[in-house]
Each structure stands twice: as structure tokens, then as C-alpha cells.
Amino acid sequence: DAKTTQPPSMDCAEGRAANLPCNHSTISGNEYVYWYRQIHSQGPQYIIHGLKNNETNEMASLIITEDRKSSTLILPHATLRDTAVYYCIVRLDNFGNEKLTFGTGTRLTIIP
Amino acid sequence: DAGVIQSPRHEVTEMGQEVTLRCKPISGHNSLFWYRQTMMRGLELLIYFNNNVPIDDSGMPEDRFSAKMPNASFSTLKIQPSEPRDSAVYFCASSFLGLGVNEQYFGPGTRLTVT
Numbered sequence: 243d244a245k246t247t248q249p250p251s252m253d254c255a256e257g258r259a260a261n262l263p264c265n266h267s268t269i270s271g272n273e274y275v276y277w278y279r280q281i282h283s284q285g286p287q288y289i290i291h292g293l294k295n296n297e298t299n300e301m302a303s304l305i306i307t308e309d310r311k312s313s314t315l316i317l318p319h320a321t322l323r324d325t326a327v328y329y330c331i332v333r334l335d336n337f338g339n340e341k342l343t344f345g346t347g348t349r350l351t352i353i354p
Numbered sequence: 355d356a357g358v359i360q361s362p363r364h365e366v367t368e369m370g371q372e373v374t375l376r377c378k379p380i381s382g383h384n385s386l387f388w389y390r391q392t393m394m395r396g397l398e399l400l401i402y403f404n405n406n407v408p409i410d411d412s413g414m415p416e417d418r419f420s421a422k423m424p425n426a427s428f429s430t431l432k433i434q435p436s437e438p439r440d441s442a443v444y445f446c447a448s449s450f451l452g453l454g455v456n457e458q459y460f461g462p463g464t465r466l467t468v469t
Binding site for chain 2: 276280283284285286287288291335340341342343344345346
């Protein structure tokens with residue numbers, strides 16, 4: 243699976259949009275971009291994933307650049323409960339390759 | 355849906371003792387994963403099963419660790435003998451391998467302390 247690079251930490255004001263970047267310059271054509279987050283003392287939680295097109299769900303939006311070498315996770319209206327470590331993971335989506343390889347992630351702190 | 359259930363939530367044991375961690379995946383899921391998280395090494399996959407069969411155990415640190423999945427609703431991770439360096443939070447996760455989203459659902463974890 244392709245390696246990802248994320249900033250170690252970010253702050254965002256409550257109510258504002260939080261934009262978390264991820265670089266994955268060695269991504270291959272059939273690898274997906276997944277985002278998970280881990281709130282303190284809890285297990286990781288799936289947020290969103292995508293291949294080429296931008297994606298949106300009830301939690302967040304995922305913007306993938308046209309060359310697919312980077313992406314941005316957007317939390318449109320951050321709340322204090324969004325304070326967590328966010329992991330960007332690139333992986334193939336097929337049998338025998340289900341494992342997630344977690345990096346160090348970005349520690350996002352929402353400021354009241 | 356109760357989600358992934360892990361027990362115990364906390365375990366404190368002495369070096370050399372056997373430790374067994376338990377996991378009940380979400381009903382209907384066909385893949386199960388065991389992860390370990392420490393400050394030094396982050397979140398690491400130890401082993402995963404598909405349809406109760408181990409698919410990848412390359413993350414199991416050594417022979418002291420073993421994992422079983424006797425049926426679709428239960429798995430164990432055993433450490434024998436335990437050592438202080440095994441102290442970590444152990445997470446179990448499950449997913450359904452099929453068409454569409456392949457997201458993993460994590461349990462609350464078991465915090466293991468070996469003294």
C-alpha cells in the first residue's frame with residue numbers, strides 16, 4: 243500500500259471548517275483513500291473513503307486531486323467532539339488485502 | 355446493534371501469566387481483525403481472519419501470541435507467557451468483505467498492563 247504523509251497536528255476554531263491534508267504521491271490507480279479518526283481512549287472510527295471522485299457523507303467531505311497524489315478531508319462545521327487523531331490510509335480494496343496500515347495521523351484540536 | 359464487543363476492558367496481570375482477550379464481532383460480518391496500540395509503535399495489525407480462517411498473521415510479534423476464531427461470533431487473542439512489553443491497548447475490529455464499502459468497525463479495546 244502507498245505511504246501517506248500528514249501534518250502531526252492542527253488547530254481549528256469551533257464552528258469553522260477543518261481541512262486536513264494528506265499526501266500520497268505514490269498511490270497507484272486502483273488504490274483507495276480512506277480516512278479514520280480516533281477519539282481519545284476509543285477505537286478508530288471510519289469516516290469516508292474515495293477512489294477518484296470527491297465524496298461526501300453525513301460526517302465529512304473528501305476532496306481528491308485530479309492526479310490523486312493528495313487529498314483533503316473537510317469537516318464542514320467542526321465541534322469540540324471532533325477533537326481526535328485523523329488517519330489517512332491508502333489501500334487496495336480486494337480480498338487478501340483488507341488490512342489497514344495506520345500511520346501517525348494528524349492530531350486535530352478544536353478550539354472553543 | 356451492540357457493535358464489536360471486547361472483554362475484559364481492563365486487564366492487569368503479572369509477568370509470566372497467561373492472558374486471554376476476547377472479541378465478539380458484529381453479527382453478519384465475515385472479517386475480524388486484532389490490532390495493538392502503544393505510544394511507541396502506534397496502531398499495528400496483528401492478525402486478521404476471513405470466514406474464520408487466518409489470512410494474514412505477519413503482524414503477530416512472536417510465538418507467545420496466538421489467535422483463534424472457532425466460529426463467526428467469537429475470537430480470542432492469547433499471550434502466554436505475558437511480558438511487560440506486551441502492555442498496550444488491544445483492539446478488535448470486524449467488517450463485511452463484499453461489494454461496496456469495506457469499513458472496519460472497532461471495539462472499545464482492552465487495556466492490558468503486565469507488571
